Amino acid sequence: MTTIDNGVNVQALLDAREALKGAPEAAQFTWRASAKWQNGVHSTVTIQSFHGLGQEQSHKSESVFTADHPEVFAAEDNGITPIEYLLVGLASCLTAGVASVAQNRGIQLRSVESTVEGNHDIRGILGADSDVRNGYNDIKVTFSIDADASKEDIEALVAQSQKRSAVFDALTNPTNVTVEVA
Amino acid sequence: MLERGEVANSWRRERWDSLRLLTPNWLSRLPGHRYRGPDPDGYMTMGEVVEFIERFATVTRAPIRTGTNVTSVRRTDDGYHVTTSHGDIGCRALVIASGACNRPTVPPFADAVPASVVQLTPFGYRGPAQLPDGGVLVVGASATGVQLAAELARSGRPVVLSVGEHVRLPRLYRGRDVLWWMDAAGVWDQRHDEIDDLTRARRLPSPQLAGTAKRRTLDLNALTAMGVELVGRWAAVRDGRALFSGGLRNVFSLADLKMRRLLDTFDEWARTHGRDAEVDPPERFAPTHVPESARWQLDLGSGEIRTIVWATGYRPDYGWLDVPVVDPKGRLRHEGGVVDSPGLYALGLPVLRRRKSTFIHGVEDDAREVIDHLTRHLAARR
Numbered sequence: 001m002t003t004i005d006n007g008v009n010v011q012a013l014l015d016a017r018e019a020l021k022g023a024p025e026a027a028q029f030t031w032r033a034s035a036k037w038q039n040g041v042h043s044t045v046t047i048q049s050f051h052g053l054g055q056e057q058s059h060k061s062e063s064v065f066t067a068d069h070p071e072v073f074a075a076e077d078n079g080i081t082p083i084e085y086l087l088v089g090l091a092s093c094l095t096a097g098v099a100s101v102a103q104n105r106g107i108q109l110r111s112v113e114s115t116v117e118g119n120h121d122i123r124g125i126l127g128a129d130s131d132v133r134n135g136y137n138d139i140k141v142t143f144s145i146d147a148d149a150s151k152e153d154i155e156a157l158v159a160q161s162q163k164r165s166a167v168f169d170a171l172t173n174p175t176n177v178t179v180e181v182a
Numbered sequence: 183m184l185e186r187g188e189v190a191n192s193w194r195r196e197r198w199d200s201l202r203l204l205t206p207n208w209l210s211r212l213p214g215h216r217y218r219g220p221d222p223d224g225y226m227t228m229g230e231v232v233e234f235i236e237r238f239a240t241v242t243r244a245p246i247r248t249g250t251n252v253t254s255v256r257r258t259d260d261g262y263h264v265t266t267s268h269g270d271i272g273c274r275a276l277v278i279a280s281g282a283c284n285r286p287t288v289p290p291f292a293d294a295v296p297a298s299v300v301q302l303t304p305f306g307y308r309g310p311a312q313l314p315d316g317g318v319l320v321v322g323a324s325a326t327g328v329q330l331a332a333e334l335a336r337s338g339r340p341v342v343l344s345v346g347e348h349v350r351l352p353r354l355y356r357g358r359d360v361l362w363w364m365d366a367a368g369v370w371d372q373r374h375d376e377i378d379d380l381t382r383a384r385r386l387p388s389p390q391l392a393g394t395a396k397r398r399t400l401d402l403n404a405l406t407a408m409g410v411e412l413v414g415r416w417a418a419v420r421d422g423r424a425l426f427s428g429g430l431r432n433v434f435s436l437a438d439l440k441m442r443r444l445l446d447t448f449d450e451w452a453r454t455h456g457r458d459a460e461v462d463p464p465e466r467f468a469p470t471h472v473p474e475s476a477r478w479q480l481d482l483g484s485g486e487i488r489t490i491v492w493a494t495g496y497r498p499d500y501g502w503l504d505v506p507v508v509d510p511k512g513r514l515r516h517e518g519g520v521v522d523s524p525g526l527y528a529l530g531l532p533v534l535r536r537r538k539s540t541f542i543h544g545v546e547d548d549a550r551e552v553i554d555h556l557t558r559h560l561a562a563r564r
């Protein structure tokens with residue numbers, strides 16, 4: 001087999017899988033974000049530290065995300081809307097999955113592009129119709145992948161990336177959410 | 183041989199009335215003992231299975247003590263001490279053949295289902311007549327789930343089927359029973375030490391197959407055509423509502439892709455072994471139809487669903503085994519049936535030594551190898 005390189009260190013992931021089988025405590029991660037209201041519906045969210053492998057961890061640098069709403073919502077549009085951040089999460093998670101699965105299956109990728117569309121009936125959040133939910137009604141992801149593989153193998157890559165995706169799971173299955181005032 | 187009930191106990195006590203084997207008669211064989219009736223391509227009823235196994239027990243003069251429940255097995259210096267409902271036994275070696283399906287598995291959120299809804303497992307289910315009128319939610323779309331969903335839909339009840347990952351198979355492929363292909367092409371003979379991800383192979387659900395006179399395919403498209411409503415994997419109960427996964431489309435894709443790959447394997451085998459002429463041409467099946475919009479929640483208090491049937495799998499019960507060889511998930515620790523305790527062996531567990539290990543015809547090869555090891559163990563200890 002020719003060596004293929006999608007830039008994913010699959011061996012490290014497989015080693016981690018083996019190591020964590022016997023150490024479930026180390027596998028417990030906590031991801032954190034801190035948000036701060038700016039003005040109007042504009043806020044900033046910073047992320048740097050997280051917990052995992054039994055200790056505090058840190059990203060190389062702090063990331064700052066700006067969230068706002070567009071002008072059609074009578075807002076200043078300093079950044080994308082919170083619900084768009086879900087699309088960022090989903091698309092990047094599935095893309096990472098495609099690359100990892102391809103690496104593991106010996107498939108060389110040349111390009112992986114996708115578009116994500118979330119259909120959202122905003123009457124829900126406006127309280128205009130109590131039968132309409134607040135969140136997305138449905139989300140559609142379309143991948144275009146150029147790789148040394150058959151169409152079927154590419155479909156299998158995309159299916160497997162959904163099967164192992166944290167964000168796909170978080171969006172398709174219910175999660176307990178607790179919101180408190182400190 | 184110790185048996186708490188009667189010979190073929192699981193087939194007598196733990197199956198529903200209409201069940202037939204999903205393995206064809208010619209395949210459901212035991213060493214030196216096979217079906218000799220007029221319908222080799224048919225599927226045995228439970229009565230016929232019991233008779234078949236009883237006959238095998240008689241012919242082989244198996245030394246069986248029925249009505250003898252094993253309540254404890256403990257290690258001693260040179261073997262095991264077995265406590266039974268009919269006295270104690272000492273032995274140097276012991277084979278655990280107590281079955282892989284002693285208890286139905288039910289997810290923990292079953293406790294949160296409102297009391298107004300009747301809940302059944304395949305061990306309690308006998309047939310549609312026993313259920314109250316009204317809607318049924320069948321949970322799980324493997325062999326048990328698809329068969330019960332079909333039977334309940336035919337009884338005129340509205341049926342919702344909650345579908346997680348599953349194994350889709352056509353009943354017939356290129357004119358032959360799909361299990362003929364599994365057998366002939368050697369898929370079932372694949373050994374435990376050749377399988378990449380053995381843990382996953384051992385957890386693989388049973389295929390969507392049923393043994394019917396018409397040899398019909400019972401995949402999700404067949405169920406949809408019967409009016410069964412498909413929903414995603416049941417994830418949680420919140421405020422009296424069942425919440426289903428929105429990932430239904432992907433479990434369909436996964437199953438369709440895996441089926442296609444398996445059929446490719448069969449075609450490849452037929453081509454390279456010069457068998458193309460004796461079977462029909464290759465065929466491919468329509469992808470699983472995705473419902474326009476699958477419901478992702480269902481109000482369990484609304485009266486729409488009167489009964490839930492949990493077809494969420496089975497697990498072994500080792501409550502009587504006082505030897506530390508069971509992992510935290512309740513699975514026996516063993517290597518090809520050689521258990522992690524000298525002189526202790528197992529048979530009849532998923533992919534024990536081969537993909538066919540849990541099927542009636544699959545135990546023969548495993549048993550030979552396991553007993554070989556056992557004999558050597560006894561010889562070495564003399």
Ligand SMILES: Cc1cc2nc3c(=O)[nH]c(=O)nc-3n(C[C@H](O)[C@H](O)[C@H](O)COP(=O)(O)OP(=O)(O)OC[C@H]3O[C@@H](n4cnc5c(N)ncnc54)[C@H](O)[C@@H]3O)c2cc1C
Nearest residue numbers: 185186191192203204205251252280281283530540541542
């Ligand atoms: C719903 C269903 C359908 C199936 N359909 C098919 C099919 O179509 N074709 C096929 O090949 N396979 C089928 N199988 C798989 C089938 O279980 C196996 O083929 C076969 O029955 C396994 O036999 P066994 O002896 O290993 O286990 P079992 O049949 O479970 O026998 C184990 C025996 O051990 C006894 N026992 C357990 N614990 C104790 C104890 N503590 N003391 C004393 N005795 C004990 C039990 O009473 C039981 O009689 C099906 C399984 C299920 C659940």
